[in-house]
Amino acid sequence: MIGLMKIFDAHCDVLSKLLENPELDFVHGSGLDVTLERMLASGIAVQNFAVYLPERYSGDFRYVLESIDLFHERILREPQMRFIRTKTDLRLSSAENRIGALLSLEGVDSLHGSLALLRILHRLGLTSVGITWNRANWAADGVLEPRKGGFTAAGLELIRECNRLGLIMDVSHLAEKGFWELIEASRKPVIASHSNASAISPRMRNLTDAQIRALIASDGVIGITFVPPFVSEEEPVAMDKILLHIEHICALGGKRHIGFGSDFDGIRQWLVGLEHAGKYDRLVNLLLSHYREEDVKSFVFGNWHRFYMEHLPDEIPATVQDAEDGITLGS
Ligand SMILES: [Zn+2]
Numbered sequence: 001m002i003g004l005m006k007i008f009d010a011h012c013d014v015l016s017k018l019l020e021n022p023e024l025d026f027v028h029g030s031g032l033d034v035t036l037e038r039m040l041a042s043g044i045a046v047q048n049f050a051v052y053l054p055e056r057y058s059g060d061f062r063y064v065l066e067s068i069d070l071f072h073e074r075i076l077r078e079p080q081m082r083f084i085r086t087k088t089d090l091r092l093s094s095a096e097n098r099i100g101a102l103l104s105l106e107g108v109d110s111l112h113g114s115l116a117l118l119r120i121l122h123r124l125g126l127t128s129v130g131i132t133w134n135r136a137n138w139a140a141d142g143v144l145e146p147r148k149g150g151f152t153a154a155g156l157e158l159i160r161e162c163n164r165l166g167l168i169m170d171v172s173h174l175a176e177k178g179f180w181e182l183i184e185a186s187r188k189p190v191i192a193s194h195s196n197a198s199a200i201s202p203r204m205r206n207l208t209d210a211q212i213r214a215l216i217a218s219d220g221v222i223g224i225t226f227v228p229p230f231v232s233e234e235e236p237v238a239m240d241k242i243l244l245h246i247e248h249i250c251a252l253g254g255k256r257h258i259g260f261g262s263d264f265d266g267i268r269q270w271l272v273g274l275e276h277a278g279k280y281d282r283l284v285n286l287l288l289s290h291y292r293e294e295d296v297k298s299f300v301f302g303n304w305h306r307f308y309m310e311h312l313p314d315e316i317p318a319t320v321q322d323a324e325d326g327i328t329l330g331s
Contacts, residue, residue: 006094006300009047019063033270043281043284045301051105075101104129106133118165129162129167140152149177189220192215200245205230232244284300
Protein backbone atom coordinates (compact mmCIF):
# COMPACT_ATOMS: atom_id res chain seq x y z
CA MET A 1 0.00 0.00 0.00
CA ILE A 2 3.08 2.24 -0.22
CA GLY A 3 2.30 5.59 -1.80
CA LEU A 4 -1.43 5.36 -1.20
CA MET A 5 -3.15 7.60 1.29
CA LYS A 6 -5.03 5.61 3.94
CA ILE A 7 -8.80 5.61 3.58
CA PHE A 8 -11.49 4.98 6.20
CA ASP A 9 -14.95 4.22 4.82
CA ALA A 10 -17.89 4.23 7.22
CA HIS A 11 -20.55 2.34 5.27
CA CYS A 12 -20.88 -0.44 2.72
CA ASP A 13 -23.45 -3.16 2.08
CA VAL A 14 -21.23 -6.08 1.06
CA LEU A 15 -22.80 -8.30 3.75
CA SER A 16 -26.27 -7.67 2.40
CA LYS A 17 -25.16 -8.71 -1.11
CA LEU A 18 -23.43 -11.82 0.26
CA LEU A 19 -26.59 -12.73 2.16
CA GLU A 20 -28.58 -12.55 -1.08
CA ASN A 21 -25.94 -14.30 -3.12
CA PRO A 22 -23.38 -16.33 -1.16
CA GLU A 23 -21.63 -17.24 -4.42
CA LEU A 24 -20.16 -13.73 -4.78
CA ASP A 25 -16.40 -13.63 -4.46
CA PHE A 26 -15.24 -11.02 -1.92
CA VAL A 27 -11.58 -11.38 -2.87
CA HIS A 28 -11.68 -10.46 -6.55
CA GLY A 29 -15.10 -11.26 -7.87
CA SER A 30 -17.48 -9.31 -9.99
CA GLY A 31 -20.87 -8.27 -8.66
CA LEU A 32 -19.38 -6.44 -5.68
CA ASP A 33 -18.23 -2.82 -5.52
CA VAL A 34 -16.02 -3.57 -2.52
CA THR A 35 -13.60 -6.48 -2.91
CA LEU A 36 -10.37 -7.22 -1.10
CA GLU A 37 -8.38 -6.57 -4.29
CA ARG A 38 -10.02 -3.20 -4.81
CA MET A 39 -9.53 -2.12 -1.21
CA LEU A 40 -5.84 -3.00 -1.44
CA ALA A 41 -5.53 -1.20 -4.78
CA SER A 42 -7.01 2.08 -3.57
CA GLY A 43 -5.65 2.21 -0.03
CA ILE A 44 -8.73 1.46 2.07
CA ALA A 45 -7.35 0.88 5.56
CA VAL A 46 -10.61 0.63 7.51
CA GLN A 47 -14.00 -0.41 6.17
CA ASN A 48 -17.24 -0.54 8.10
CA PHE A 49 -19.49 -3.45 7.08
CA ALA A 50 -23.18 -2.91 7.78
CA VAL A 51 -25.63 -5.66 8.54
CA TYR A 52 -28.66 -4.58 6.56
CA LEU A 53 -31.54 -6.97 5.96
CA PRO A 54 -33.46 -6.39 2.72
CA GLU A 55 -37.15 -5.86 3.51
CA ARG A 56 -38.21 -9.35 2.44
CA TYR A 57 -36.23 -10.83 5.35
CA SER A 58 -38.79 -8.97 7.48
CA GLY A 59 -36.48 -8.24 10.37
CA ASP A 60 -35.74 -11.89 11.10
CA PHE A 61 -32.87 -11.97 13.63
CA ARG A 62 -31.68 -15.27 12.17
CA TYR A 63 -30.47 -13.35 9.12
CA VAL A 64 -28.61 -10.83 11.26
CA LEU A 65 -26.66 -13.76 12.74
CA GLU A 66 -26.18 -15.30 9.29
CA SER A 67 -24.83 -11.94 8.05
CA ILE A 68 -22.35 -11.90 10.95
CA ASP A 69 -21.37 -15.46 10.05
CA LEU A 70 -20.73 -14.29 6.46
CA PHE A 71 -18.62 -11.46 7.87
CA HIS A 72 -16.43 -14.06 9.59
CA GLU A 73 -16.45 -16.76 6.93
CA ARG A 74 -16.05 -14.59 3.85
CA ILE A 75 -14.33 -11.38 4.94
CA LEU A 76 -12.39 -11.86 8.18
CA ARG A 77 -11.00 -15.20 7.01
CA GLU A 78 -8.78 -13.30 4.60
CA PRO A 79 -5.41 -12.81 6.34
CA GLN A 80 -5.21 -9.20 5.11
CA MET A 81 -8.29 -8.34 7.18
CA ARG A 82 -8.57 -7.65 10.91
CA PHE A 83 -11.76 -7.42 12.95
CA ILE A 84 -11.92 -4.11 14.84
CA ARG A 85 -13.84 -4.26 18.09
CA THR A 86 -11.61 -2.18 20.33
CA LYS A 87 -9.14 0.68 20.29
CA THR A 88 -6.32 -1.87 20.38
CA ASP A 89 -7.71 -3.65 17.30
CA LEU A 90 -7.75 -0.35 15.43
CA ARG A 91 -4.19 0.43 16.45
CA LEU A 92 -3.02 -3.07 15.48
CA SER A 93 -4.75 -3.04 12.10
CA SER A 94 -2.54 -0.08 11.22
CA ALA A 95 0.61 -1.55 12.75
CA GLU A 96 0.10 -4.88 10.98
CA ASN A 97 -0.80 -3.15 7.72
CA ARG A 98 -4.09 -5.04 7.55
CA ILE A 99 -7.49 -3.68 6.57
CA GLY A 100 -9.60 -3.08 9.65
CA ALA A 101 -13.20 -4.27 9.46
CA LEU A 102 -15.87 -2.72 11.66
CA LEU A 103 -19.30 -4.27 12.13
CA SER A 104 -22.47 -2.17 12.30
CA LEU A 105 -26.22 -2.70 12.21
CA GLU A 106 -28.36 -0.64 9.83
CA GLY A 107 -31.84 -0.45 11.33
CA VAL A 108 -32.82 -2.13 14.61
CA ASP A 109 -35.97 -3.75 13.16
CA SER A 110 -34.63 -7.29 13.75
CA LEU A 111 -34.15 -6.69 17.50
CA HIS A 112 -37.94 -6.39 17.96
CA GLY A 113 -37.47 -4.23 21.04
CA SER A 114 -35.15 -6.70 22.77
CA LEU A 115 -32.19 -5.02 24.43
CA ALA A 116 -30.90 -8.53 25.15
CA LEU A 117 -30.46 -9.05 21.40
CA LEU A 118 -28.68 -5.68 21.25
CA ARG A 119 -26.30 -6.81 23.99
CA ILE A 120 -25.67 -10.09 22.18
CA LEU A 121 -24.67 -8.17 19.05
CA HIS A 122 -22.46 -5.96 21.19
CA ARG A 123 -20.74 -9.09 22.52
CA LEU A 124 -20.30 -10.24 18.92
CA GLY A 125 -18.32 -7.09 18.20
CA LEU A 126 -20.93 -4.67 16.89
CA THR A 127 -19.65 -1.11 17.28
CA SER A 128 -22.38 1.11 15.83
CA VAL A 129 -26.13 1.07 15.38
CA GLY A 130 -28.15 2.83 12.70
CA ILE A 131 -31.53 3.35 14.33
CA THR A 132 -33.69 2.96 11.23
CA TRP A 133 -33.65 2.35 7.54
CA ASN A 134 -36.17 4.39 5.53
CA ARG A 135 -39.30 2.93 7.16
CA ALA A 136 -40.52 3.06 10.74
CA ASN A 137 -39.54 0.37 13.20
CA TRP A 138 -40.26 -0.25 16.89
CA ALA A 139 -37.69 2.34 17.96
CA ALA A 140 -38.24 5.31 15.65
CA ASP A 141 -39.39 6.50 12.22
CA GLY A 142 -37.18 6.52 9.17
CA VAL A 143 -37.13 9.38 6.67
CA LEU A 144 -39.73 7.81 4.36
CA GLU A 145 -42.35 7.17 7.04
CA PRO A 146 -45.15 9.62 6.18
CA ARG A 147 -46.06 10.49 9.80
CA LYS A 148 -42.44 11.66 10.33
CA GLY A 149 -42.43 10.66 13.99
CA GLY A 150 -39.65 10.48 16.55
CA PHE A 151 -38.65 7.82 19.09
CA THR A 152 -41.01 5.45 20.87
CA ALA A 153 -40.60 4.76 24.60
CA ALA A 154 -38.78 1.54 23.67
CA GLY A 155 -36.58 3.54 21.29
CA LEU A 156 -35.59 5.90 24.11
CA GLU A 157 -34.54 2.85 26.13
CA LEU A 158 -32.46 1.74 23.17
CA ILE A 159 -30.63 5.09 23.27
CA ARG A 160 -29.91 4.66 26.98
CA GLU A 161 -28.64 1.10 26.46
CA CYS A 162 -26.43 2.11 23.52
CA ASN A 163 -24.95 4.89 25.66
CA ARG A 164 -24.38 2.48 28.54
CA LEU A 165 -22.70 -0.13 26.33
CA GLY A 166 -20.73 2.45 24.36
CA LEU A 167 -22.44 1.57 21.07
CA ILE A 168 -22.15 4.46 18.62
CA MET A 169 -25.50 5.67 17.26
CA ASP A 170 -25.92 6.51 13.59
CA VAL A 171 -28.59 8.93 12.29
CA SER A 172 -28.37 8.16 8.56
CA HIS A 173 -31.97 7.31 7.41
CA LEU A 174 -33.52 8.58 10.67
CA ALA A 175 -36.46 11.04 10.33
CA GLU A 176 -35.67 14.58 11.47
CA LYS A 177 -37.86 14.53 14.59
CA GLY A 178 -35.99 11.46 15.86
CA PHE A 179 -32.70 13.11 14.96
CA TRP A 180 -33.39 15.97 17.35
CA GLU A 181 -34.67 13.65 20.07
CA LEU A 182 -31.50 11.58 19.78
CA ILE A 183 -29.26 14.67 19.96
CA GLU A 184 -31.17 15.67 23.08
CA ALA A 185 -31.19 12.25 24.74
CA SER A 186 -27.74 10.85 23.91
CA ARG A 187 -24.90 11.38 26.35
CA LYS A 188 -22.43 10.44 23.61
CA PRO A 189 -21.62 11.95 20.19
CA VAL A 190 -23.68 10.62 17.30
CA ILE A 191 -22.61 10.04 13.70
CA ALA A 192 -24.16 10.08 10.23
CA SER A 193 -22.30 7.24 8.52
CA HIS A 194 -23.60 7.95 5.01
CA SER A 195 -25.44 11.27 4.52
CA ASN A 196 -24.83 14.51 2.64
CA ALA A 197 -25.83 18.18 2.89
CA SER A 198 -29.39 18.96 1.82
CA ALA A 199 -28.38 22.56 1.07
CA ILE A 200 -26.43 21.10 -1.89
CA SER A 201 -28.79 18.30 -2.91
CA PRO A 202 -32.19 18.59 -1.21
CA ARG A 203 -33.03 14.89 -0.90
CA MET A 204 -34.96 13.71 2.13
CA ARG A 205 -32.10 11.60 3.44
CA ASN A 206 -29.59 14.47 3.43
CA LEU A 207 -28.95 16.65 6.46
CA THR A 208 -30.08 20.24 6.93
CA ASP A 209 -27.57 22.86 8.01
CA ALA A 210 -29.05 22.80 11.51
CA GLN A 211 -28.56 19.02 11.69
CA ILE A 212 -24.99 19.29 10.42
CA ARG A 213 -24.23 21.96 13.04
CA ALA A 214 -25.73 19.75 15.74
CA LEU A 215 -23.60 16.77 14.67
CA ILE A 216 -20.52 18.98 14.73
CA ALA A 217 -21.47 20.32 18.18
CA SER A 218 -21.93 16.74 19.44
CA ASP A 219 -18.39 16.01 18.17
CA GLY A 220 -19.72 13.42 15.73
CA VAL A 221 -18.60 12.71 12.17
CA ILE A 222 -20.54 12.95 8.89
CA GLY A 223 -19.69 10.36 6.25
CA ILE A 224 -20.21 11.94 2.86
CA THR A 225 -21.88 9.35 0.67
CA PHE A 226 -21.51 8.52 -3.03
CA VAL A 227 -25.20 7.85 -3.79
CA PRO A 228 -25.55 10.02 -6.95
CA PRO A 229 -28.93 11.70 -6.18
CA PHE A 230 -27.68 12.57 -2.70
CA VAL A 231 -24.63 14.23 -4.24
CA SER A 232 -26.34 16.26 -6.94
CA GLU A 233 -29.68 16.58 -8.69
CA GLU A 234 -28.09 16.60 -12.13
CA GLU A 235 -27.55 13.42 -14.13
CA PRO A 236 -25.13 11.81 -14.50
CA VAL A 237 -23.26 13.01 -11.43
CA ALA A 238 -19.50 13.52 -11.67
CA MET A 239 -17.31 12.67 -8.71
CA ASP A 240 -16.15 16.28 -8.32
CA LYS A 241 -19.63 17.30 -7.11
CA ILE A 242 -18.58 15.80 -3.78
CA LEU A 243 -16.41 18.89 -3.34
CA LEU A 244 -19.55 21.03 -2.95
CA HIS A 245 -20.60 19.01 0.10
CA ILE A 246 -17.14 19.25 1.62
CA GLU A 247 -17.02 23.02 1.04
CA HIS A 248 -20.46 23.39 2.57
CA ILE A 249 -19.76 21.33 5.68
CA CYS A 250 -16.43 23.12 6.13
CA ALA A 251 -18.27 26.46 5.92
CA LEU A 252 -20.51 25.26 8.75
CA GLY A 253 -17.39 24.61 10.86
CA GLY A 254 -17.11 20.90 10.12
CA LYS A 255 -13.58 20.51 8.83
CA ARG A 256 -12.74 18.09 11.63
CA HIS A 257 -16.04 16.26 11.28
CA ILE A 258 -15.98 15.22 7.63
CA GLY A 259 -15.40 11.63 6.59
CA PHE A 260 -16.72 9.30 3.89
CA GLY A 261 -19.34 6.56 3.89
CA SER A 262 -19.54 5.34 0.31
CA ASP A 263 -22.64 3.12 0.50
CA PHE A 264 -20.89 0.88 -2.05
CA ASP A 265 -22.84 -2.32 -2.68
CA GLY A 266 -25.96 -0.57 -1.42
CA ILE A 267 -26.33 1.51 -4.59
CA ARG A 268 -27.33 0.79 -8.16
CA GLN A 269 -26.04 4.04 -9.66
CA TRP A 270 -22.52 5.32 -9.19
CA LEU A 271 -20.72 8.64 -9.43
CA VAL A 272 -18.86 9.01 -12.70
CA GLY A 273 -15.23 8.24 -11.90
CA LEU A 274 -16.03 6.55 -8.59
CA GLU A 275 -17.80 3.36 -9.64
CA HIS A 276 -16.27 1.02 -7.08
CA ALA A 277 -13.95 0.87 -4.08
CA GLY A 278 -10.89 0.38 -6.29
CA LYS A 279 -11.27 3.95 -7.55
CA TYR A 280 -11.24 5.58 -4.11
CA ASP A 281 -7.67 6.79 -4.72
CA ARG A 282 -9.02 8.96 -7.55
CA LEU A 283 -11.15 10.78 -5.02
CA VAL A 284 -8.01 11.28 -2.94
CA ASN A 285 -6.28 12.80 -5.98
CA LEU A 286 -9.26 15.06 -6.66
CA LEU A 287 -9.20 16.25 -3.05
CA LEU A 288 -5.44 16.83 -3.22
CA SER A 289 -5.97 19.22 -6.13
CA HIS A 290 -8.26 21.35 -3.93
CA TYR A 291 -7.07 20.99 -0.33
CA ARG A 292 -3.86 20.80 1.64
CA GLU A 293 -2.53 17.29 2.08
CA GLU A 294 -3.07 17.49 5.83
CA ASP A 295 -6.77 18.29 5.35
CA VAL A 296 -7.23 15.54 2.76
CA LYS A 297 -5.73 13.06 5.20
CA SER A 298 -8.23 14.02 7.84
CA PHE A 299 -11.18 13.87 5.42
CA VAL A 300 -10.37 10.44 4.03
CA PHE A 301 -9.07 8.84 7.23
CA GLY A 302 -8.10 11.00 10.17
CA ASN A 303 -11.46 12.32 11.31
CA TRP A 304 -13.14 8.90 11.46
CA HIS A 305 -9.99 7.40 12.94
CA ARG A 306 -9.86 9.99 15.71
CA PHE A 307 -13.55 9.47 16.45
CA TYR A 308 -13.23 5.70 16.66
CA MET A 309 -10.02 5.86 18.73
CA GLU A 310 -12.02 7.88 21.20
CA HIS A 311 -15.27 5.92 21.18
CA LEU A 312 -14.42 2.28 20.56
CA PRO A 313 -14.38 0.20 23.75
CA ASP A 314 -11.08 -0.39 25.51
CA GLU A 315 -11.89 -4.06 25.89
CA ILE A 316 -14.28 -6.51 24.37
CA PRO A 317 -17.04 -7.82 26.64
CA ALA A 318 -15.77 -10.62 28.88
CA THR A 319 -17.69 -13.51 27.38
CA VAL A 320 -16.24 -12.94 23.94
CA GLN A 321 -12.76 -12.43 25.35
CA ASP A 322 -12.93 -15.69 27.30
CA ALA A 323 -13.98 -17.55 24.19
CA GLU A 324 -11.03 -16.05 22.30
CA ASP A 325 -8.56 -16.99 25.00
CA GLY A 326 -9.79 -20.54 24.62
CA ILE A 327 -9.12 -20.42 20.89
CA THR A 328 -5.63 -19.01 21.43
CA LEU A 329 -4.72 -21.72 23.97
CA GLY A 330 -6.08 -24.45 21.80
CA SER A 331 -4.37 -23.47 18.56
ZN1 LIG B 1 -28.18 3.13 4.09
